[in-house]
Amino acid sequence: MNNNNKKAENVNHATFCTLTGEVSIGEQTARLRPKTYLLAQYLSERSGQVISKEELLENVWEGSFVEEQAVFQSINEIRKAFSPTEVIKTYPRKGYEWVVPSQPEMVETHHQETLGGIQRKHAIVICVTALVGLLLLALLIGWPGDKTTQNIALDDTVAPSASTHQALLVLPFDTRQLAQSEQWVSIGAVQAIVDGFTSTTDLTLFQVSDVLDILARVPSNTPEPQALFDVSAATHIIEATLSGVPGEYHVAFTVYEHQSRQQGVIHGQFIEDVLSRLVETIGRELAASPTAKRVLFANQFNNALMYNAVQLLASNDLPSAISFLQSAITHAPNNLAAYFLLAKTYQQTGQYAQALEIAQQGMGVVVTNNEDKVYQSRLNYIMAVSLFALGDGQAKLQLEQAIQLSSENEDWLYTAYAKAMLAQYWIKAKRFDDALPLLQASLAYQQMLGCPMGVAQGYLDFVDYYVAKEDVEMANSSYNLALQVVKEKGLTQVEPLLQAQQTKLRTLSKGQ
Structure with missing residues (x-):
């Protein structure tokens, strides 16, 4: 036997059983959710082609609102089910390619209504037996993708699983052993690492402002990793x-996962050298794609003004932080991160007119890289929230633009925020049919990211929805779901929101 034949024998093939939703690759077999199965089948039938997400939505979900x-x-589910075998290859901003050969006699399209395409008697027995079981189960509890009730629980087409999504949280570096002039690297290194990865739908990269928000959820100044896992979506x-x-x-680093950790040391002549190598190391650990470029600080938080501003934000000294951020913008007028942090701080302190003005100024800065695009879409969101708070009629249009921009930049956290805010706009207008899908989508994004704060807020948004509809039972149910998340994760920051929603529930109950 020649080498080519040996190689062919070792190649894994994919087989599909339409009636059970099972896919087999080599010795691995997995039963997939209905839509996930159809997606795998659609890609496999077009093996060697790069299929866009738009084509998949149109042909797999066939017009459903997803x-x-x-x-x-x-x-992600398919990749996890057949790991470590590479099944699907991602082409950023282009689509996906199925890279495993399929056995033609075992592949059936989802338009077939018989078992005629399956030649093996054993496969027929398995599929028919499983079909009988599935039909009995469907009669008892209902088929799982056909529910049309307006419930918070999302169906198969929307509900994501947090376990298949990776999220990287880089803590501010300990730079106490560096010279005073290099202390700013504590924060700059965080953004440098985030900027060191290409945009990918499989990995969430927390921006510096996100890191500050997460650290603020934990009382300790030096929180244990487990405490941070508990209050964030980080994997x-x-x-x-x-x-x-x-x-x-020298950089001594630890990569924490929920149940394990890895440590290492990297050496280099320049700070940029060690950070570039750290990005490569993290990329191997996460199976992510670092950029080919060397880490540079030319567009990072490269001055003491930004360092001091971020330190003040971390300690919740917002008025002082505003002064430093204003100076940072004066010093570097193209620093979109400074515009965003300043606008966000104004928003947090209720100064919506100032937040709007700074966000508008930031939107005028020319975008030069992916990092800038993310900050620009977030500035767009700040503008929308400020307009909404000021009662401006342009708020709806701005929110729609914020959704579009954050989605294009694959910034799913702010996509969720913008959808939730637009839902509030429709709730206020009593347009409940317009609000509901936005609330469902926002919660689905938060569930995908696995952020406890976001999930709790998502349920509290449903409280507003059902209070406006005067549905006491569903409003209380939504509140209890949020309360459960808050108690399980110890999210003390959410307690004021819980109290505010509780007041609304009491008022609603008294009125009925």
């Missing part, structure tokens, strides 16, 4: 200490 994350979720946490002098720098 969000793009339904595609990403199904792709991986990077903790690092940077030391040394020019010509000889």
Whole structure:
């Protein structure tokens, strides 16, 4: 037997059983959710082609109201089911390619209504037996994708699973051993690492402002990784200490997962060297794609003004932080991160007119890279929220633009925020049919990201929805779901929101 034949024998093939939803690749067999199965089948029938997410939505979900994350979720489920075998290859911003050969006699399209395409008697027995079981189950509890009731529980086409999505949280570096002039690297390194990865739907990268929000949820100044896992969507946490002098720098780092950790040390002549190598190391750990470029600080938080501003934000000294951020913009007029943090801080302090003005100024800055695009879409969201708070009639249009921009930039956190805010707009207008799908989609994004704060807020948004509809039972049910998340994760920050919603529920109950 020649080498080519040996190689062919070792190639895994994919087989499909339409009636059970089972896919087999080599010795691995997995039963997939209905839509995930159809997606896998659709891709496999077009093996060698790059299929866009738009084509998948149109042909697999066939006009159903779903969000793009339904595609990403199904792709992740397939990859996880057959790991470590590479089944699907991603082409950023283009689509997906099925890379496993399929056995033609075992593949049936979802338009077939018989078992005529399956030649093996054993496969027929398995599929028919499973079909009988599925039909009996469907008669008892109802088929799982056909529910039309307006319930908070999302059906198969929208509900994501947090376990298949990776999220990287990089903590501020410990730079106490560096010279005073290099202290800013504590924050700059975080953004440098985030900027060191290409945009990908399989990995959430927390921006510096997100990191500050997460750290604020934990009382301790030096929180344990488990405490951060509990209050965030992170699946991986990077903790690092940077030391040394020019010509000889060292970074000692730890990569934390929920049940494990890995440690290492990297050396280099320049700070940029050690950070570039750290990005490569993290990329291998997460099976993510770092950029080919070397880490540079030219467009990062490269001055003491931004460092001090971020430190003040972390300590909740917002008035002082505003002063430093204003100075940072004066010093670097193209620093979109400074515009965003300043506008967000104004918004947090209720100064919506100032937030709107700064966000508008930031939107005028020319976008030069992916990091800038993310900040620009977030500035768009700040503008929308400010207009909504000020009662401006342009709020709806701005919110729609915020949804579009954040989705294009694959910033799913702010896509969720913008959809929830637009839902509030429709709730206020008593347009409940317009509000409901937005609330469902927003909650689905938060569930995909696995952020407890976001999920709790999503349920509280449903309280507003059902209070406006005067549905006491569903409003209380939504409140209890939020309360359960808050108690399980110890989210003390959400307690004021719970109290506010409780007041609304009491008022609603008294009025009926």
